[in-house]
Amino acid sequence: MLTPVLDRIDADLPAALDRLQTFLRIPSISTDPAYAEKCADAAAWLATDLQTLGIEASPRPTEGHPMVVGHGGDGGPHLLFYGHYDVQPVDPLELWSHDPFEPIIEDDMIRGRGASDDKGQLMTFVEACRAWVAVHGALPCQLTLLFEGEEESGSPFLIPFLKDNADELRADLALICDTTMFNKETPAITTMLRGLLGEEIVVTGPSRDLHSGAYGGAAANPARILCKILASLHDETGRVTVPGFYDSVPELDPALAEQWSKLDFNADAFLSEVGLSHPAGEQDRTALEMIWSRPTCEINGLNSGYTGDGFKTVLPSQATAKVSFRLVGQQDPHVIRTAFRQMVTEALPPDCTAAFHDHGASPASIMSTSDPAFEAARQALSDEWPNEAAFVGAGGSIPIAGYFRDYLGMDALLAGFARNDNQIHSPNEKYDMDSFHKGIRSWARILSALSQKKAS
Amino acid sequence: MLTPVLDRIDADLPAALDRLQTFLRIPSISTDPAYAEKCADAAAWLATDLQTLGIEASPRPTEGHPMVVGHGGDGGPHLLFYGHYDVQPVDPLELWSHDPFEPIIEDDMIRGRGASDDKGQLMTFVEACRAWVAVHGALPCQLTLLFEGEEESGSPFLIPFLKDNADELRADLALICDTTMFNKETPAITTMLRGLLGEEIVVTGPSRDLHSGAYGGAAANPARILCKILASLHDETGRVTVPGFYDSVPELDPALAEQWSKLDFNADAFLSEVGLSHPAGEQDRTALEMIWSRPTCEINGLNSGYTGDGFKTVLPSQATAKVSFRLVGQQDPHVIRTAFRQMVTEALPPDCTAAFHDHGASPASIMSTSDPAFEAARQALSDEWPNEAAFVGAGGSIPIAGYFRDYLGMDALLAGFARNDNQIHSPNEKYDMDSFHKGIRSWARILSALSQKKAS
Numbered sequence: 060m061l062t063p064v065l066d067r068i069d070a071d072l073p074a075a076l077d078r079l080q081t082f083l084r085i086p087s088i089s090t091d092p093a094y095a096e097k098c099a100d101a102a103a104w105l106a107t108d109l110q111t112l113g114i115e116a117s118p119r120p121t122e123g124h125p126m127v128v129g130h131g132g133d134g135g136p137h138l139l140f141y142g143h144y145d146v147q148p149v150d151p152l153e154l155w156s157h158d159p160f161e162p163i164i165e166d167d168m169i170r171g172r173g174a175s176d177d178k179g180q181l182m183t184f185v186e187a188c189r190a191w192v193a194v195h196g197a198l199p200c201q202l203t204l205l206f207e208g209e210e211e212s213g214s215p216f217l218i219p220f221l222k223d224n225a226d227e228l229r230a231d232l233a234l235i236c237d238t239t240m241f242n243k244e245t246p247a248i249t250t251m252l253r254g255l256l257g258e259e260i261v262v263t264g265p266s267r268d269l270h271s272g273a274y275g276g277a278a279a280n281p282a283r284i285l286c287k288i289l290a291s292l293h294d295e296t297g298r299v300t301v302p303g304f305y306d307s308v309p310e311l312d313p314a315l316a317e318q319w320s321k322l323d324f325n326a327d328a329f330l331s332e333v334g335l336s337h338p339a340g341e342q343d344r345t346a347l348e349m350i351w352s353r354p355t356c357e358i359n360g361l362n363s364g365y366t367g368d369g370f371k372t373v374l375p376s377q378a379t380a381k382v383s384f385r386l387v388g389q390q391d392p393h394v395i396r397t398a399f400r401q402m403v404t405e406a407l408p409p410d411c412t413a414a415f416h417d418h419g420a421s422p423a424s425i426m427s428t429s430d431p432a433f434e435a436a437r438q439a440l441s442d443e444w445p446n447e448a449a450f451v452g453a454g455g456s457i458p459i460a461g462y463f464r465d466y467l468g469m470d471a472l473l474a475g476f477a478r479n480d481n482q483i484h485s486p487n488e489k490y491d492m493d494s495f496h497k498g499i500r501s502w503a504r505i506l507s508a509l510s511q512k513k514a515s
Numbered sequence: 516m517l518t519p520v521l522d523r524i525d526a527d528l529p530a531a532l533d534r535l536q537t538f539l540r541i542p543s544i545s546t547d548p549a550y551a552e553k554c555a556d557a558a559a560w561l562a563t564d565l566q567t568l569g570i571e572a573s574p575r576p577t578e579g580h581p582m583v584v585g586h587g588g589d590g591g592p593h594l595l596f597y598g599h600y601d602v603q604p605v606d607p608l609e610l611w612s613h614d615p616f617e618p619i620i621e622d623d624m625i626r627g628r629g630a631s632d633d634k635g636q637l638m639t640f641v642e643a644c645r646a647w648v649a650v651h652g653a654l655p656c657q658l659t660l661l662f663e664g665e666e667e668s669g670s671p672f673l674i675p676f677l678k679d680n681a682d683e684l685r686a687d688l689a690l691i692c693d694t695t696m697f698n699k700e701t702p703a704i705t706t707m708l709r710g711l712l713g714e715e716i717v718v719t720g721p722s723r724d725l726h727s728g729a730y731g732g733a734a735a736n737p738a739r740i741l742c743k744i745l746a747s748l749h750d751e752t753g754r755v756t757v758p759g760f761y762d763s764v765p766e767l768d769p770a771l772a773e774q775w776s777k778l779d780f781n782a783d784a785f786l787s788e789v790g791l792s793h794p795a796g797e798q799d800r801t802a803l804e805m806i807w808s809r810p811t812c813e814i815n816g817l818n819s820g821y822t823g824d825g826f827k828t829v830l831p832s833q834a835t836a837k838v839s840f841r842l843v844g845q846q847d848p849h850v851i852r853t854a855f856r857q858m859v860t861e862a863l864p865p866d867c868t869a870a871f872h873d874h875g876a877s878p879a880s881i882m883s884t885s886d887p888a889f890e891a892a893r894q895a896l897s898d899e900w901p902n903e904a905a906f907v908g909a910g911g912s913i914p915i916a917g918y919f920r921d922y923l924g925m926d927a928l929l930a931g932f933a934r935n936d937n938q939i940h941s942p943n944e945k946y947d948m949d950s951f952h953k954g955i956r957s958w959a960r961i962l963s964a965l966s967q968k969k970a971s
Contacts, residue, residue, distance in 0.1 A: 090825030148827055154723075158848035201810065212825055239729075253728065257826045266790030267610075268941045271813045272911025273695075275841050276796040276805035277782075278789060282814035283749065290746035293739065326733075330866075333734060337865040340732035349732035357727045358738035359829050365837060366745040369546030369668055370874035371604060372839055372911075373815050373940055381821060381827055385731050406915045410786075416828035455728025455828075484829055485724040505777030 060195070061394075061507045067190040068499050075186045076164060077500065078108065082144075082170045083162040089124055089145035089212045098124040098208045105206055108185065112192050114204065119224075121216040124208030128227070131188075135200025135510040139230035139469070140458055142181025142237065143210035146173035147484045154486035167492040168492075176483035179490035180236040180475055181206065183498035190503060199510040203230055205457070210237075213257055213419025214458060221466040231270065232432055233463045234505070237499075238453055238475030243493070246440040246448040246501065248433060249473040250426040251315075251351060254386030255456035256395055257418030260285065260403060261379045264411050269374040275409050279376055279410040282363040285378040288406045292356050292382075297341045299356045299384075301399050307389035312350050315452075317428045317483060319347055322449060351452030355385040381418070385454060392420035421458030427470055432509055436472055439504035443497055476501065516651070517963040521644040524955050530775070531642045532620060534564065538634050539627045540599075540620040545580055545601035545668040546813060554580040557600045560661055564641065568648050570660065575680075580664030587644075591656025591966040592888075594924070595686035597915055598637025599666035600729040602629035603940045610942035622749035623948040632939035635946035636692040636931055637662065638711040639954035652906065655966040659686055666693075669875025670914060677922040677941030688888055689919045689959070692954075694909055694931030697778065699949070702904040704889060704955065705929040706882040707771075707807060710842030711912035712851055713874030716741065716859060718834045720867050724820075725830040734830055735866040738819040741834040744862045748812050748838075753797045755812045755840075757855050767808050771908075775803055778780070778905060788936060796963065803892035812842040837874070841910060877914030883926055888965055892928055895960035899953055903960045929938055932957065 068075075100126040101117040109116035114131030124145065131391035133276040149159040149172050157163055162171030169179060184204075191199055204278040205228060206218060221228060241247040264281035265274070294300050311319075326346035330336055340349035349355075363378035365371035384399070386392055400415050407413055426433070428450055440448035453473075460471040477499035483487045524531075543557035544550040558574040558581040565572035565585040580601065604614040605628050613619055618627030625635060640660075647655055661684060663673060677684060697703040719738035721730070725868030749950050767775075782802035786792055797806035805811075819834035821827035840855070842848055856871050863869055882889070884906055896904035909929075916927040932954035938944045 090823070090827065092824065129838040148821070148823060150821070150823070151724075152618045211827075255728070257828070259826070264791070264803075267938070269789060269810075270609075270911060270940045271815060271839055272711070272841060272909070273935060274789065274806065275813045275839075275910060276809055276811040277786065277794045277802045278791055279793070282817050283745065286742040286745040286814065286817070289739065289742040296544070330733065333725060333730065335720070335734055335866045337735070339735040339864070339866065346733045350730065353732055355732040356728075357731045357736055357830055358742065358820065359727060359827060359831070360820035360822045361738050361742070361817045361834060362822035364814065365545070365604070365606075365607070366816045366818035366835070367604060368548065370668075370837055370839075371546065371815060371940065372713070373713070374813055375815070378817060379812075379822070381695070381826055383727055383731075383826075387730060408795070410791045410795065453728070454731060455726060460894055479729060482723070483729075484726045484827065 061503060062249065062504045064190050065500050067194050068503060072192060072496055075182070076169070079179060079182050079495070080162045082182065083173050084117060084160055086160045086207065087145050088148050089209045090148055098145055102127050102206070102208055105144055107501060109204060116204065121220055123216045126208065126220055127206040129204040132198025132200055132202045136232065136233055137201040137203070137230040138234055138509065139203040139205060140184050140234045141205045141207070141229060142184065143177045143207040144181070145208045145211050146176065146178065147211050151486065154392065156487055160410055162278070168489045169489065169495060170489045172488055174490040175477045175481035175487065177210065177237045179495055180477060180498070183476060183495060184234070184236055184330065184502045186499040187502035190499070191506065199506045203228060203395045209461060213225065214262050217459065218462060218466065221462055223465055229467045230469055232430070233469050233471040235457060235460060235471050235473045236475050237314045238423055238473045239479055240449055241449050241478040243478055244444060245446040246444045246446060246474070247451040248437055248440070249453045250428050250450045251452035252424040252460055253354070253454055254390065254392055254421045254423040255458065256384040256392040256420045258382045258396065258399060259379065259416035259418055260382065261377055261414045262411055263377050263414070265374065265376050268376050271372040271374040274374050279408060280374055281411055282375055282378040284411050285363065285380055288403055289358055291406065296343070297339065299354065301356070301395060301402055304354065304395060307391065308354055308412050309388040311348065318450065350454040352387055354387050354390060357383055359383050378477050383457055385456065387423045390422065392422055396420060421456055422461055424457070424460040426460070430470055433472060435508045436474060439508040440474060440501055443501045443504055474501065474505065517959065519650045519958045520646045521956050523650050524642065524959060527646060528952055531638070532625070535625065535635060535951070536618045538638065539629050540616055542616045543601050543664065544604050545665045546604055551580065554601055558583050558662070558664055561600055564717055565660060568645055574658065577676055582664065582676055583662040585660040588654030588656055589660045590659045592688065593659070593686040594645050594688055594690055594965065595659040595661060595684060596640050596690045597661045597663070598640065599633045599663040600637070601664045601667050602632065602634065603667050607942065612943055625944045625948065625951060626943065626945045628944050630946040631933045631937035632944065633666065633693045635951055636933060636954070639932060639951060640690070640692055640958045642955040643958035643962060646955070647962065654923050655962045658778040659684060673915065674918060674922065677918055681923055685923045686925055687887070689925050689927040691913060691916060691927050692931050693913055693931045694929045695933040695935055697905050697907055700900060701902040701936055702900045702930070703907040704893055704896070705902060705909045706906045707908035708880040708913050708916055709810070709910055710846065710848060710877045710879040711914065712840040712842060712848040712876045714836065714838045714852065714855060715872035715874055716836050717870045718867055719832060721830065721832050724832050727828040727830040730830050735864060736830055737867055738831055738834040740864060740867050741819065741836055744859055745814055747862065752799070753795065755810065757812070757851060758857055759854050760810065760851060763847065764810055765844040767804065774906065777860050806910040808843055810846060811844045813839055815839050841878045841912065846878065849880055852876060877912055878911070878917055879919070880916040882916070886926055889928060891964045892930060892961045895964040896930060896957055899957045899960055930957065930961065
């Protein structure tokens with residue numbers, strides 16, 4: 060059953076690349092309201108493409124950007140595949156070597172915004188389905204496909220959608236393609252994901268921007284206050300100082316620690332690739348712990364006063380920061396949000412106020428690998444790639460994995476083919492040809508393995 | 516001699532307002548290279564206007580925006596009048612109630628960018644000259660006029676221009692109209708001006724923007740480092756911590772302290788007008804000292820990572836701050852710049868570098884009020900306004916006053932008619948009709964007084 064599908068995938072690669080490029084040309088930036096129509100276009104394109112595979116698919120309106128839901132195939136296990144068609148903003152645009160929405164294929168790489176995160180990744184699954192249908196005339200088992208358009212915006216309408224459509228969406232297992240390989244020869248199934256809490260603080264001092272000569276010295280400067288508060292979020296050892304922050308942070312399971320210690324992880328190389336040499340987090344932790352199993356607090360954006368060319372001697376009325384927390388173990392994002400806001404509010408001097416904006420909250424997800432599907436998928440991946448597949452952690456948040464457990468009662472198997480150097484969320488995002496081609500083949504193998512497993 | 520000139524000023528006010536509005540319509544923003552041509556337009560407009568008064572005037576090219584120099588009149592003292600035709604940027608544009616470059620006259624106010632700082636102020640002098648010429652057929656004494664186009668950009672080419680043209684520009688006394696009244700009924704001659712040091716810091720961590728999930732915890736975050744450094748610039752009592760910062764800061768002269776204590780200054784009202792209630796500077800100083808005679812350090816701009824709508828989980832490669840210091844007494848801006856840069860550099864952790872950009876440096880200016888011209892001008896102002904004129908300090912920097920002493924060997928008499936609520940450097944800048952009208956009359960009185968004084 061599998062070999063002709065893999066052959067078909069190899070033969071159809073040029074056409075698959077054409078389809079991906081068409082998809083990448085749609086600037087579906089979900090965080091910027093100016094691109095709402097483009098998000099709808101991307102949803103429509105996906106639904107239409109799924110229909111060509113005999114999948115009954117359509118965009119589903121939400122209060123935000125539409126979801127795309129499709130159903131096809133029958134028999135075997137019922138699998139739900141999830142991906143997201145929205146992409147990150149592209150600024151700073153001047154750092155791109157080409158138009159982010161005019162994809163380029165060169166040097167065995169597909170270049171463009173979304174090439175990796177997540178359009179390229181989700182299309183590996185769609186193309187595997189297309190090959191299966193082309194060879195066998197049908198999908199290998201019962202499949203539901205769910206594509207979201209607001210993953211990069213904190214998924215504000217995902218939970219209500221899952222709740223409202225739980226009967227339609229519930230399956231035996233979820234498959235998610237939004238993660239990385241461990242390295243370019245070692246595929247990975249991610250079983251541990253950090254959660255994410257996004258906050259925006261706006262500190263206001265004077266009721267309007269002031270002249271720093273006329274008022275400087277006497278008037279409270281909100282930029283100075285904001286910096287002081289942000290500087291207080293970590294102690295000298297790199298630990299986060301929000302009260303109670305570490306209360307629900309477990310020590311790493313010894314078995315997993317043992318497995319991780321055997322991985323060929325070179326912290327120096329990991330950092331030097333981005334111009335760094337010192338792990339900057341908690342000083343008593345390894346770099347792998349810092350990015351996989353320890354919580355963080357990061358400043359993602361700062362804005363106040365005059366930021367253009369030259370100089371303006373303004374004493375600003377407001378100062379804004381976007382701050383995010385990566386969460387692990389049983390850390391409750393709502394408890395931490397409350398503690399964070401209280402800490403900020405208590406640090407305000409007279410004459411300064413703070414407003415807070417909620418930019419999403421999801422707890423960490425830890426998968427149960429005792430489900431035999433996990434081992435079957437791990438073996439399927441190992442068959443495709445040079446090295447044995449590994450169960451790993453991931454620093455990024457994929458809240459959907461937790462939602463699937465909480466609202467649909469199913470586990471999620473996260474297998475992705477991105478690499479750490481894909482520059483996702485950065486200028487010059489790319490996806491390697493190997494990630495795309497062998498990614499499609501990997502999903503064909505996993506679908507084959509899971510269908511056989513359930514049938515046996 | 517004076518009365519018919521004052522009458523002429525009153526009669527010509529509508530025409531003077533028309534001329535000012537024409538001048539205000541030219542968006543001569545000097546800090547933004549996109550407006551270079553508009554700065555040249557403003558210089559040309561001024562030169563042409565001066566020519567109609569029989570003043571030999573022309574724009575003079577510099578490496579930046581042109582200067583305008585004019586000469587006219589003879590006899591009496593030789594006075595040099597200085598003003599600047601460039602204006603501040605207008606962002607945030609959305610906070611303006613109207614187009615900043617389409618001036619409006621309403622409620623006895625002239626509204627628009629530059630209405631006060633400094634186009635409206637400099638035109639008070641030009642209009643006084645116009646009235647004098649209209650009535651007497653000639654200027655009251657020998658006058659040189661110097662208008663600069665880069666005052667809001669730190670005057671990068673002013674010193675070389677003064678040096679290169681010292682023989683042409685040297686006069687007995689400089690007159691400068693870029694300051695405020697003490698209050699709307701009390702005119703002021705500013706005899707104490709703070710200096711200004713402008714610095715921009717760019718902290719770089721990773722070589723590119725990173726995904727805060729993939730790298731967060733392990734990679735140095737330059738926004739966090741910058742906040743920590745900026746937070747360390749003041750101690751708990753509000754004092755600036757740059758080493759040696761207070762070494763050349765004198766205590767206030769007891770005589771001046773006595774005079775200031777008699778001024779009708781209401782710190783509560785001063786702050787409450789901008790939504791504040793607590794003097795935020797050094798806690799052992801009065802609010803008037805904080806803004807007139809004590810040095811400061813202010814953050815004027817902050818920028819890092821993603822600052823648009825929504826949220827982007829970026830770990831930024833760079834973080835930037837614009838920082839300025841107001842200087843007093845004998846503080847040397849170059850010594851303080853060196854100490855500041857060294858303090859920042861020493862605070863950088865591994866993997867972070869800082870680049871610095873120089874945005875101007877000028878020491879404080881303290882005028883010698885023993886020159887009888889100061890008392891003559893103070894009396895002339897007292898004749899025009901309800902209250903007696905005062906010798907005061909000013910928080911803002913007018914480096915030109917120091918340059919005139921250093922490079923042309925002359926003192927500067929600073930008399931201005933702006934008010935503290937003119938919103939200079941902010942949205943909705945305005946200049947009161949009284950400031951303009953009685954400002955013109957004030958210059959006529961001062962010109963009369965100084966001419967008579969020298970002639971007697």
